[in-house]
Every structure is written in structure tokens, then in C-alpha cells.
Amino acid sequence: MRFEDIPQPDEVARASAITLHESLIKPVGSLGRLEELGSWIAACQGQSPPRPFTRPRVVVFAADHGIARTGVSAYPPEVTAQLVSTALTGGAAISVLASSAGAGLRVVDVAVDSEGDSPISEFKVRRGSGSIDVEDALSGAEVLAAVRAGMAVADAEVDGGADLLVAGALGVGHTTPAAVLVAALTGAEPVAVVGRGSGIDDAIWMRKAVAIRDALRRARQVITDPVALLRASGGADLAALTGFLAQAAKRRTPVLLDGLAVGAAALVAEELAPGARSWWVASHLSSEPAHTLALEHLDLEPVLDLGMRLGEGAEGVAALPLLTMAVRVLAEMSTHEQSGVTGPTSPPPPAS
Numbered sequence: 179m180r181f182e183d184i185p186q187p188d189e190v191a192r193a194s195a196i197t198l199h200e201s202l203i204k205p206v207g208s209l210g211r212l213e214e215l216g217s218w219i220a221a222c223q224g225q226s227p228p229r230p231f232t233r234p235r236v237v238v239f240a241a242d243h244g245i246a247r248t249g250v251s252a253y254p255p256e257v258t259a260q261l262v263s264t265a266l267t268g269g270a271a272i273s274v275l276a277s278s279a280g281a282g283l284r285v286v287d288v289a290v291d292s293e294g295d296s297p298i299s300e301f302k303v304r305r306g307s308g309s310i311d312v313e314d315a316l317s318g319a320e321v322l323a324a325v326r327a328g329m330a331v332a333d334a335e336v337d338g339g340a341d342l343l344v345a346g347a348l349g350v351g352h353t354t355p356a357a358v359l360v361a362a363l364t365g366a367e368p369v370a371v372v373g374r375g376s377g378i379d380d381a382i383w384m385r386k387a388v389a390i391r392d393a394l395r396r397a398r399q400v401i402t403d404p405v406a407l408l409r410a411s412g413g414a415d416l417a418a419l420t421g422f423l424a425q426a427a428k429r430r431t432p433v434l435l436d437g438l439a440v441g442a443a444a445l446v447a448e449e450l451a452p453g454a455r456s457w458w459v460a461s462h463l464s465s466e467p468a469h470t471l472a473l474e475h476l477d478l479e480p481v482l483d484l485g486m487r488l489g490e491g492a493e494g495v496a497a498l499p500l501l502t503m504a505v506r507v508l509a510e511m512s513t514h515e516q517s518g519v520t521g522p523t524s525p526p527p528p529a530s
């Protein structure tokens with residue numbers, strides 16, 4: 179599986195937004211990163227000024243992980259299903275943050291270890307995953323089903339009018355496979371990617387480091403094949419996120435990336451769909467060390483550094499209000515000409 183011909187954002191629209199910024203009533207460049215973000219959205223939409231968002235959507239992929247049974251998380255595996263229910267009824271961090279930022283929330287159960295069908299389990303590929311220190315996370319058929327599920331959700335969201343996507347993941351234990359994917363794709367040593375996840379103590383940290391070392395040994399055998407890597411060392415959430423991020427790019431839809439799990443999937447998605455990263459912005463730098471490595475590898479500069487380490491889309495949606503501001507600046511601010519405000523005494527330096 180490979181995504182050919184990922185389109186690129188429209189550089190004419192980006193240049194036009196940069197020129198528009200120079201004519202607005204503010205010293206040139208004075209809105210800093212907001213200017214760059216606004217121009218990026220103009221490029222993604224292919225028009226300057228860009229349209230303010232009408233349907234931003236947070237999509238959170240939920241899954242359990244076999245490795246969690248070996249004791250690599252601060253919380254027991256049943257918490258995943260409980261968190262999914264809470265996210266749906268409005269009490270989770272992402273429920274509150276998405277609602278505050280004016281974004282709709284969709285939770286997709288791709289492999290939660292729970293019984294029965296529910297409206298969010300349409301794309302469920304299995305319950306949990308294999309314990310990646312000793313076995314594959316998924317079968318060959320399951321990994322393809324999960325990647326395709328992510329693609330189908332991206333298509334459904336874009337067809338439903340989503341004009342900005344935020345990707346998130348929820349699942350006890352997922353910082354372990356995410357760290358393994360990052361180490362595999364960046365060449366980092368196991369110890370450099372072990373983070374505190376959900377708040378683990380030193381004893382759990384040691385177990386997690388061993389699990390990551392053992393899983394990485396297996397991962398390195400399939401390093402050149404992104405789908406095989408997801409099968410061996412990922413999980414259904416990470417695979418679905420990979421499909422989601424690649425397909426969003428294919429559909430010319432900008433995405434705000436979340437924390438470690440999404441950063442790891444983004445690394446895999448860029449391997450499968452070269453150039454897809456032009457459609458993504460890193461919202462926040464997680465305090466997970468592997469997240470820093472993933473963003474450096476992707477050459478993505480995080481917008482925020484608030485000391486968050488949560489995932490579940492919360493880190494991703496945190497930058498949405500800033501992105502909304504960035505778009506509205508271009509769409510609504512007056513130019514010197516419109517307002518009669520005198521421009522600079524000397525011509526502005528060329529935009530960098």
C-alpha cells in the first residue's frame with residue numbers, strides 16, 4: 179500500500195496571503211507565527227484571504243494494546259473503555275476542550291477491548307492487540323482494515339464538510355507502541371524514547387524500557403515497510419491514524435496533530451504518503467521525549483509548548499483557537515488603503 183501523488187498546498191494562494199499580510203494595518207511580520215499559520219490555511223484552501231472555519235472536527239481513534247497487560251501504564255487497561263464512554267458523554271478533557279474551541283468530536287473505536295456493537299464501533303478491527311514485545315500487534319488483514327478505516331473516516335469527515343481536522347488517540351498503553359514506531363523510524367535508541375506516559379513511576383519505567391527494547395528488536399526487521407511496521411509494532415489506532423492523516427492530505431484538508439501517538443502515526447504516514455506533512459501543523463510539543471524526535475524528523479515546529487502530556491486530541495485542539503484567529507486576521511482586518519491608516523515610512527523588508 180502506498181499513496182501516490184499527494185497534492186501540495188497552493189503556493190500562489192500562500193504568496194497572496196503573505197502579500198495581504200503586508201498591507202494590513204500592523205507592522206510587517208508583527209503577528210509572528212499567526213501570520214504563517216494564516217498563510218498556510220490560505221495555501222490549503224487555495225484562496226486568499228482564507229475562509230473562516232465552518233466545521234472543524236476532532237477525530238479520536240480509540241484502541242486497547244496487548245502490551246498494557248505487561249504493566250507499562252500507570253492505569254489498568256479497562257480505563258480505555260471507560261474513557262471512551264466519558265468522552266462521548268462530555269466529561270473527558272477532549273470533550274470540554276473541543277467544545278470550548280467550537281469543534282465537533284467524533285470517537286472511533288477501532289480496537290477497544292469491550293464487548294458488543296455500538297454506533298462508534300463500525301470500524302472495529304479487533305479487541306486489543308498482540309503484546310508487541312513478543313508478537314505482532316495485528317494480523318496482515320487487520321492492519322489493512324485499520325488503515326482503510328482511518329481513510330474512510332477522513333473521507334466521511336471531508337465529505338460531511340469538515341474544513342479542519344484534529345487527529346487524536348485514546349488507549350491505555352499506547353505510548354509504548356508509539357515510542358517504538360518513533361525509535362524505529364528515527365533511529366533513536368530505546369532509552370531515548372521512553373516517556374512517563376500516563377504518569378508512570380520508576381519501577382514501571384524500567385518495565386516499559388525493556389518492553390520498548392524488545393519490541394524495537396522486532397520492529398527493526400520490518401523497518402522498510404510502513405504497513406508491516408504498523409502490523410508488528412503499532413496497533414489499530416496507530417494504523418487508523420496513519421490512514422487518516424494520509425487521506426486528509428489526499429483530500430487537501432489541513433490537520434492539527436496531537437501528541438505522541440499522532441506524532442508517531444504522522445511519521446509512518448509521511449513514509450506511506452510522501453509530502454503529506456505539508457497538510458499538517460504540530461499543535462503542541464508533548465513532554466514525551468519521543469514526540470520531540472518525531473516532530474524534528476518531520477521538520478514540524480510545534481505551535482504551543484504548554485507542558486501537556488495527554489494525547490486524546492487535547493494537545494491538538496489546543497491550537498485551534500489560534501488557527502481561527504490566524505484565519506480571521508486575513509479575512510477581516512483592514513488594509514492601510516481601506517482604513518486610511520498611514521503605512522510605513524520606508525518600504526517594508528521582503529517577507530522571509
Ligand SMILES: Cc1cc2ncn([C@H]3O[C@H](COP(=O)(O)O)[C@@H](O)[C@H]3O)c2cc1C
Nearest residue numbers: 251253348349350351352353375376489490
Ligand atoms: C484518565 C486518563 C485519561 C487520559 N486521556 C488520555 N490519556 C493518555 O494516556 C494513555 C497513554 O499513556 P500510557 O501509555 O502510560 O498508558 C492513553 O489513554 C492516552 O490517550 C489518558 C490516560 C488516563 C489514565
Ligand SMILES: O=C(O)c1cccnc1
Nearest residue numbers: 375437438439464488489
Ligand atoms: O502525547 C501523547 O499522545 C501522550 C502523552 C502522554 C500520555 N498519553 C499520550
